[in-house]
Amino acid sequence: MRNCKLIILTLLLTISVTISAQSTNRLGGSNNTLASSGIPAIIPTGTGTDLVVDGGFEGGTPNAAWTEASTNFGTTLCDAGSCGVGNGTGPHSGAFWSWFGGIGASEIGTISQSITIPTGSASLEFWTELPVCDSGADFMEARIDGNMVYRVQGDDAACGVIGYAMQTVDISAFADGGAHTIEFTSEIFANNGAGSNFFLDDVALLSVPGVVLAAPTPVPSLQWYALIALALLLMLVGYRRNRA
Numbered sequence: 624m625r626n627c628k629l630i631i632l633t634l635l636l637t638i639s640v641t642i643s644a645q646s647t648n649r650l651g652g653s654n655n656t657l658a659s660s661g662i663p664a665i666i667p668t669g670t671g672t673d674l675v676v677d678g679g680f681e682g683g684t685p686n687a688a689w690t691e692a693s694t695n696f697g698t699t700l701c702d703a704g705s706c707g708v709g710n711g712t713g714p715h716s717g718a719f720w721s722w723f724g725g726i727g728a729s730e731i732g733t734i735s736q737s738i739t740i741p742t743g744s745a746s747l748e749f750w751t752e753l754p755v756c757d758s759g760a761d762f763m764e765a766r767i768d769g770n771m772v773y774r775v776q777g778d779d780a781a782c783g784v785i786g787y788a789m790q791t792v793d794i795s796a797f798a799d800g801g802a803h804t805i806e807f808t809s810e811i812f813a814n815n816g817a818g819s820n821f822f823l824d825d826v827a828l829l830s831v832p833g834v835v836l837a838a839p840t841p842v843p844s845l846q847w848y849a850l851i852a853l854a855l856l857l858m859l860v861g862y863r864r865n866r867a
């Protein structure tokens with residue numbers, strides 16, 4: 624019986640120490656939130672740098688930096704002299720901007736550029752204006768490698784508001800050191816017989832290079848229930864020895 628008492632006392636002490644240690648880790652100490660969550664941490668090593676070439680579209684059309692497409696016009700790039708201002712502001716800056724829609728008929732417009740995004744964090748910033756909207760079916764999206772990261776539709780509260788608004792999208796998920804296609808695309812359906820005018824200008828991809836710290840490898844720890852099982856096993860062994 625002395626063996627059993629000693630084992631139980633040891634067990635209680637061990638559980639007490641284990642719970643105490645777990646409480647200390649949860650509250651702070653050397654375990655910060657990122658390390659304990661198992662998510663890789665990104666440590667910024669610089670300030671943001673704009674990686675877009677001719678984000679203001681001032682190279683005009685055909686544009687050396689952007690790939691242009693439009694089912695009705697051949698390009699989405701406009702200046703006021705060529706296109707008018709579509710009941711809106713026209714360019715946000717300079718002379719050129721990207722005008723999606725602009726006709727009361729089916730229209731698909733796209734403008735894209737391939738950009739290598741360094742490992743770290745990144746955001747896509749751009750200015751939009753929606754001076755004319757025909758229906759909620761019409762839309763403009765920003766996509767990266769075909770993945771939608773931003774969308775606005777022809778039933779948005781910004782419809783009919785004159786004046787550009789800046790949009791910011793966190794695209795850190797694509798900041799992996801590889802080349803990615805940044806694309807703005809729009810489709811106009813003319814469901815109500817008119818068209819939509821969706822404007823885009825001054826696109827920036829702000830990259831903050833960083834060092835990615837790998838997620839920490841979990842350290843196996845003996846849980847309290849495993850300790851109890853071990854103690855019961857030791858008690859059983861002690862009981863058999865006493866009987867012998």
Ligand SMILES: [Ca+2]
Nearest residue numbers: 679716717719
């Ligand atoms: Ca411009």
